Amino acid sequence: MSAMPETFAQRLLEWFDHSGRHDLPWQHPRTPYRVWLAEIMLQQTQVKTVMPYFERFVGVFPTLADLAAASLDQVLAQWSGLGYYARARNLHVAARRCVELHGGDLPRDFDALIALPGIGRSTAGAILAQAWGDRFAILDGNVKRVLTRYHGIAGWPNAPAVEKELWALAQSHLPHSRMADYTQAQMDFGATLCTRQNPACMLCVLSSDCVALNEGRVEELPTSRPGKPLPERTALVLLAENAAGEILLQRRPPTGIWASLWSLPEAETHEQARVWFSAHLQGDYDGAEALAEIPHTFTHYRLRMHPLHWRTLAARDAVRDNDDLRWAARAELVSLGLPAPIRKLLGGLPALLGE
Template identity: 55%
Template sequence: MNPFAKNLLAWFDIHGRSNLPWQHPRTPYRVWLSEVMLQQTQVRTVIPYFERFVLALPSLADLAAAPQDRVLALWSGLGYYSRARNLQRCAQLCVERHNGELPNNMEDLAALPGIGRSTAAAILAQAHGEPHAILDGNVRRVLARYHGVHGWTGNSAVQKELWKLAESHTPHKRVADYTQAIMDLGALVCTRSKPRCSDCPLQKKCIAHRDNLTATLPHPKPGKQIPTRKLTMLIVRDKLGRILLERRPPTGIWARLWSLPEGDDLAEASHAIADHASMTSDRLSLLPEFSHAFSHYRLNVTPMLLQIESPETRVADTPDRGWFAHHELAELGLPAPVRKLLASLPQDV
């Protein structure tokens, strides 16, 4: 075993995380689910989502057969909802083509929707003990610092170099532990800011530590200004306390989730209201504005609450529009900021 892996495993045996819920049992389904949830999300955030998800959908077959709304509701709050849709599509393909199981080879795994090279490697390494290198965000940071690799890690040439380094360090024994160890080192010690170099088992040969480059490496993504979009959301509530929701289009942000009627202004957001005479000032109230950041822009939302009496005559009905009672919201796939907004509403009707 190479010194890098040996030192890392010795550290892991004392300091590593060995009681994460997806490790017991460490099945391909549970490893796969955790890997997708952990993309750009911290472990402590993922744990309750993972536990709730596997309680509701304990097997790949359960996930494949579940209504999409159920899957999106279980995912709601984790963001990046295309991952949830890819999870279910992947499960359905496994039922159709792979006897209801995740494939146990790299080529077939990596060909499934939402499973790239690193996720496929993590499944094979942790669930099957096969010596495949991974390269998630934590691993990239560890390797870039340890080897002094300059450049943004999303650059194809830099990624190619990091993959070679990752493969060179991956041992043939204790692969599952090694995979967890290098992820843990990045998450717990070799952190993005204020890394705890004094606690690192790789410190002695780390180029970034030697050359005082831990604040520089890895290089950040080349910056660009994030645009801002303004949006008005209309909360239409009837006398029973039900909320009018619309299912979003199949593409774009929050695709196929239920959300509120929206537009660039109140007039555009009120497209669902057939009888605009109901929109009088005494029934319409302005709620506190809020912002929500996406990876590529920031959304500034102005919410408006409209109280109406008879929804049957004042709302244009479509298959993707409906009234939902408060207790039904938990079973719907709602964007996290919309769910939070609805939870904050005053209860007096």
């Protein structure tokens, strides 16, 4: 009688033991706080990008209590450049709720976790499985890709009906032990072997019964989202420098793109920019130097920014009394939460930053 074939989970765990990632910073030590922080940072962001941000972040906020006690500006400053800033704002609010409602700890309860901002079903499962070894499934982009190929599931994976089927499959494959390793194994397998482009099928431990491979459908699965061209918009960004070399910054609104970050003032047209300039600054609007265009792509649209640069301007009284408008000294810029393209713009002006 032939031996029963190893299960999906057993094969992934054996692969993980010799080919998985075992030295990620959030694994040593693997505390609930560090796991949670890593999972939030890893949403829509690759491991290699997250690692230095994670190290710096826990260096400044080593515990959940430290994060809760910090100001939003302090949190955004450490997050600056990582993108998707709603994650940082949600993380900060969630930390404060943990202090208020859960004794300063992350709750070991699925419903309590998903009640915290920024934590959905997959993230809650990843936290519970990795921090406490609890038996919960995950379904991030890597896992969706592996499951759609292995089971031959057609249809955009984020469509409700397809996602429901994938959740059921993810649950059916769960082992009864080593949940932290299995959770990491799934993510590693999708990120390093069953990749979106050019997957290493010859090395795959699931290849013997992978539907996509056996039916020649690897390249077509997972099914792409029905696409349409991203809309584009343009904006003028106003880079004003005073005689002391300080930069005029404006806080973004509390909702929307780059919410609550410090940035440069923005206008859609020269007419709007001229009105704003006249209300806040003293000088010649037409004396601006036009800098190179800065393109930036968001999830839902592309933004083309056209910077206008003035030197040695004076401010009207409104600037000094407005909490959402401030002159920032050169040394302060590194400690403020700035959008990545704005930070890149300022970093590209050595004379401005004294570099």
